Amino acid sequence: MRPEILFPLFAPVTTLKGVGARVAPLLEKLAGPIVRDVLFLAPHSVIRRREATVVDAVEGEVQTFRVEIDAYQVPRSAQQPWKIKTFDGTGTLDLIFFGSFGGQLQAKHPVGSKRLVSGKVERFGLTLQIAHPDYMLPLDKADEIPEVEAIYPATAGLPARTVRKFALEALSRAPDLPEWQDPAWLKQEGFPSWKEALTRLHAPFTEAHLLPQAAHIRRLAFDELLAHQLAMAQRKADRRAEPAEKIAPGPMAAAIVADLPFTLTGAQERALADVRADFAAGERMSRLLQGDVGSGKTVVAMLAMADVAAAGAQSALMAPTEILARQHYETLSGPLAAHGMTAVLLTGRDKGAARAEKLRAIASGAAQVAVGTHALFQDEVHFQRLQLAVVDEQHRFGVAQRQLLQAKGQSVHLLAMSATPIPRTLELTVYGDLDVSRIDEKPPGRTPVATRAAPMTRVDEVEARLREAVAGGAQAFWICPLVSESELVDLKAAEQRAIELRARIGPGVGLVHGKMSGPEKDAVMADFADDKIKVLVATTVVEVGVNVPNATIMVIEQAERFGLAQLHQLRGRVGRGRRESSCVLLYDPPLSETAQKRLDILRRTDDGFLIAETDLELRGGGDALGLRQSGFPAYVFADPFAHRDLIAAAGDDARMIIARDPELTSERGKALRVLQELFDWRASSPLKDAG
């Protein structure tokens, strides 16, 4: 329940003075629906108005002048502005007004009157001018012009200055809240109180006060991070408190390992040991296997499923696409069957009697493993005894969908898998309520993919080389990005590329894209896997773990538009066999220095974790990284890069708090509950994040 002290902040924006039916939707768009959102809306810049004389006015600066109104120039057409000629003893300054309110101006500021005018100075021909001055006041009203002014975000119909007024109004509603931070920590960091931090947020003196390093912003960011980390720590603790049946390592997993044509890597062994420790603990597991494409996550999942089968229970493996589900099924069903376990594949394509048969196998327990897509958590699917849910490419599913699958059994263990390497510093914010096993070692015998960047102007050359390679038996992916707002335009570009390649290379060029139906896509992918298609032109559907070992060439158009993690994943589609592979990153020149560095790191390493870390550093975080897609929360104050030290501190703090005061009943605990409400981060608000 929300504490009463927060009611004013959770009231709709219409409770703010001057916010009526017209303004409310605009303010909601800028900030959010409640007073708190306006309170949290930070100015993005600061202007200092200096008083000046016209003779030493500086073009482009915001300045204030004491002038006398000399004359009005009435516009001759509606397109022309009103012009007021003014003079300050050192020079003339024109004030320009577009619109049809000149009559009002003349009445308010008659010729001969003296005025303070303030605004951005521009040059128009030989004269200096200010278009629509910010202020135009009698000389005795000088104190109404602030010397320093915070500039807020604005939107059409809602100017920055009005937004500022609302923000200050919201600030006046902010209550003094009990301190939830440790006083010693506040002192050590030089952090102000919450209320003081907000007061400073809305009264910056210089640009430095707007930076993430400013003490008051770090304080607010830490509050936000702590609220989030607390929610995740609570969820983790709740889950641990949920008893689950112990599962012991069975003989089948060992038998499968013995049959594998390879030995497990150290990282795979460690991940499996982590899972088995969870299985042995008698608590519900929520573990994430984080590892590059090709790092061998599937085998680990298969062995976990074999243990579950040995314990007489069932597992479900859910993948985001049919192609992937099918590949998983093909990988798993053989080794499982060889040791007496049955897997079924359930997708949206199963209909009629065949589907009924599969559902029966799942319901009776005849199938120990069900592999599939979203079809797995539909109502008609009943498991005899589901104990493990494996979710591949976990960020592709909503929390609700994962929960639906887990709801098919009692206290179902979760093993999530992700091929998006998250920098270690950010792991806590994305997966704070999961236990993470990193598979940071690749199976041996892979030759790194030779990677180079080339400007689009050399696409002819690239196509010519591709033709030679294909003549020599190679297969290739050619990725066309989704870049425009319109999927149709992007599709056109991909189709065009396919036509061009067909003209140069011959008929073995296929096209797969997001507008195709599942069966259509599968058919094209199957032809590619069977070597009937030599070059597969694709929009980004191949991004998720499709496996075609014979493909050795990857061409990516407009590579500079992709996130590094995504490029890295795409590149991971090749280099899966023993043959040498290559990747060409085509870009539209000129490349910015950062873009250059970004593409460079791909040439230098194939360590996904290192690449993610570098990308974070180069771009300084933010959504440019595509972190949102991988479940990164939408923070108001916290900046994943600038505040990465605070993320770790908040994580430690949260764990300590929950260990000592799990129900948050102490004085500080109560204050922390207010904090969680304030930021909407409660253990029970799962839809806001990845957990």
Ligand code: ADP
């Ligand atoms: P991921 O799901 O992590 O992208 P996969 O599980 O699909 O990777 O494994 C990629 C390929 O590597 C598969 O063909 C798999 O058989 C193979 N593989 C997995 N583990 C090893 C290993 N320890 N040694 C050699 N090859 C392996």
Ligand code: MG
């Ligand atoms: Mg995979």
